[in-house]
Amino acid sequence: MPIGNVDTGLDFHAITEIISAYNEHICKSCSGCNTSRLCGVCYATVRKDNGFHHVNGYCHALQLYSKNMLSEITSLLEKNPALMENITVDYYQAVS
Numbered sequence: 742m743p744i745g746n747v748d749t750g751l752d753f754h755a756i757t758e759i760i761s762a763y764n765e766h767i768c769k770s771c772s773g774c775n776t777s778r779l780c781g782v783c784y785a786t787v788r789k790d791n792g793f794h795h796v797n798g799y800c801h802a803l804q805l806y807s808k809n810m811l812s813e814i815t816s817l818l819e820k821n822p823a824l825m826e827n828i829t830v831d832y833y834q835a836v837s
């Protein structure tokens with residue numbers, strides 16, 4: 742998806758067309774999606790030679806994965822309520 746070059750700079754017309762096509766073909770159902778904040782779909786992952794296309798089954802798989810992951814995390818926290826605090830404290834001590 743060329744959006745310009747070093748000689749002439751950014752091609753804002755091309756950029757606008759890319760964004761419009763992405764919004765039209767990919768983002769139709771995203772506003773109501775309960776896993777949108779975990780979604781990894783980007784321009785590069787859904788671009789094919791002839792335009793933007795969803796990867797078959799991606800949305801359902803992500804929603805199922807997110808549901809299972811939330812269930813696992815909840816189960817772990819029910820067994821060990823201090824787990825999240827311990828993990829974050831360990832993390833911030835390690836990076837500081």
Ligand code: SF4
Pocket residue numbers: 767768770771774775776777778780781782799800801803804
């Ligand atoms: S999972 Fe699918 S519907 Fe949800 S935000 Fe990502 S692309 Fe959109």
